Amino acid sequence: MNTVTVRVPAKVNLQLAVGPARDDGYHDLVNVFHAVSLFDEVTVTHGAPDAKPGSAVLTATGDRPSRTAGVPLDHGNLAARAVALLARETGVRTGVRVHLHKAIPVAGGMAGGSADAAAALVACDALWGTGVPTARLVELAAELGSDVPFPLLGGTAVGTGRGERLTPAAGNGTFHWVFALAEGGLSTAAVFAEYDRLRPDAPEPEPDRELAAALADGDAHRLGAALANDLQRASFSLRPGLAATIAAGREAGALGAIVSGSGPTCAFLAESAPRARELAAALLESEECAETVVAHGPVQGAVVVGRS
Ligand SMILES: C[C@](O)(CO)[C@H](O)COP(=O)(O)OP(=O)(O)OC[C@H]1O[C@@H](n2ccc(N)nc2=O)[C@H](O)[C@@H]1O
Numbered sequence: 001m002n003t004v005t006v007r008v009p010a011k012v013n014l015q016l017a018v019g020p021a022r023d024d025g026y027h028d029l030v031n032v033f034h035a036v037s038l039f040d041e042v043t044v045t046h047g048a049p050d051a052k053p054g055s056a057v058l059t060a061t062g063d064r065p066s067r068t069a070g071v072p073l074d075h076g077n078l079a080a081r082a083v084a085l086l087a088r089e090t091g092v093r094t095g096v097r098v099h100l101h102k103a104i105p106v107a108g109g110m111a112g113g114s115a116d117a118a119a120a121l122v123a124c125d126a127l128w129g130t131g132v133p134t135a136r137l138v139e140l141a142a143e144l145g146s147d148v149p150f151p152l153l154g155g156t157a158v159g160t161g162r163g164e165r166l167t168p169a170a171g172n173g174t175f176h177w178v179f180a181l182a183e184g185g186l187s188t189a190a191v192f193a194e195y196d197r198l199r200p201d202a203p204e205p206e207p208d209r210e211l212a213a214a215l216a217d218g219d220a221h222r223l224g225a226a227l228a229n230d231l232q233r234a235s236f237s238l239r240p241g242l243a244a245t246i247a248a249g250r251e252a253g254a255l256g257a258i259v260s261g262s263g264p265t266c267a268f269l270a271e272s273a274p275r276a277r278e279l280a281a282a283l284l285e286s287e288e289c290a291e292t293v294v295a296h297g298p299v300q301g302a303v304v305v306g307r308s
């Protein structure tokens with residue numbers, strides 16, 4: 001086998017409850033991840049046998065030019081870090097070429113870089129035939145970032161700790177989403193820092209039972225009412241235009257409207273696929289919204305879609 005391609009989904013956070021800053025600078029979370037049908041593809045190919053062990057030569061394309069803006073093509077790329085980590089773990093000593101095809105917005109709060117890292121782990125494990133157990137891949141993913149384990153699993157899952165300790169959530173049915181993408185990204189670290197400034201007295205995060213029940217019943221109306229993101233106020237503070245996007249979605253009939261993770265992407269829950277398309281059209285009329293994406297969830301996590 002010379003080439004492996006893995007498809008990996010974006011996430012939206014259905015509940016993001018954020019506790020106070022810990023001594024290590026991270027925050028304890030109750031983080032309900034939900035994988036949606038907006039996918040990056042990561043293709044890995046054997047590189048030169050005499051290349052530095054685990055080194056990755058990266059290229060990137062995107063559905064739109066904005067999808068590669070600001071994406072590093074050196075060791076700063078999370079996918080390159082994933083390749084190096086797996087090579088160290090397995091003792092593989094060859095280099096690899098990695099091509100990213102990105103549809104997930106960059107620094108958009110939908111964990112695009114984390115998805116690429118998870119996909120790179122799965123792709124290299126298949127290319128190298130190293131057979132690393134999924135439980136170990138999840139541990140390696142957590143070393144790369146708090147959001148990296150979830151795209152290995154997909155579906156809907158509750159993350160605790162800094163978000164990396166995952167438990168699959170019971171769920172029924174399919175939910176229909178519209179994502180309003182903003183120009184440019186938001187730094188996750190900056191949003192957490194703004195959260196600390198705005199909420200120095202944050203309580204310990206607690207799971208929301210109503211949200212869990214809505215998911216289990218597949219009830220989009222109840223789920224829409226239960227969506228909650230503690231980082232939203234911090235995202236609004238750093239990007240005031242987002243409040244108008246959320247208001248426009250609510251006015252256009254969204255069942256729920258929320259900033260996705262650290263933002264600036266805003267997520268809107270619709271009653272059905274046709275209603276999602278109507279909502280997307282209405283959002284495009286609002287001044288703040290440059291682009292919309294319609295998607296559904298939950299979808300499966302990183303999966304091999306091509307080998308040659
Ligand atoms: C906002 C979310 O996307 C919600 O899923 C995640 O919590 C962020 O996950 P991520 O981008 O993988 O974050 P990491 O790469 O682990 O950390 C980036 C930065 O975000 C902040 N961070 C992240 C996770 C967490 N539980 N507490 C934090 O305070 C820290 O400042 C950290 O330096």
Ligand SMILES: Nc1ncnc2c1ncn2[C@@H]1O[C@H](COP(=O)(O)OP(=O)(O)OP(=O)(O)O)[C@@H](O)[C@H]1O
Nearest residue numbers: 077078106107108109110111112113114116147188
């Ligand atoms: N493969 C990658 N794709 C996109 N950005 C990457 C990648 N690797 C590293 N980066 C860097 O990480 C930054 C954040 O990227 P990413 O798209 O993962 O943000 P995000 O979706 O807001 O993350 P999260 O939701 O996990 O907080 C980018 O601005 C970029 O500099």
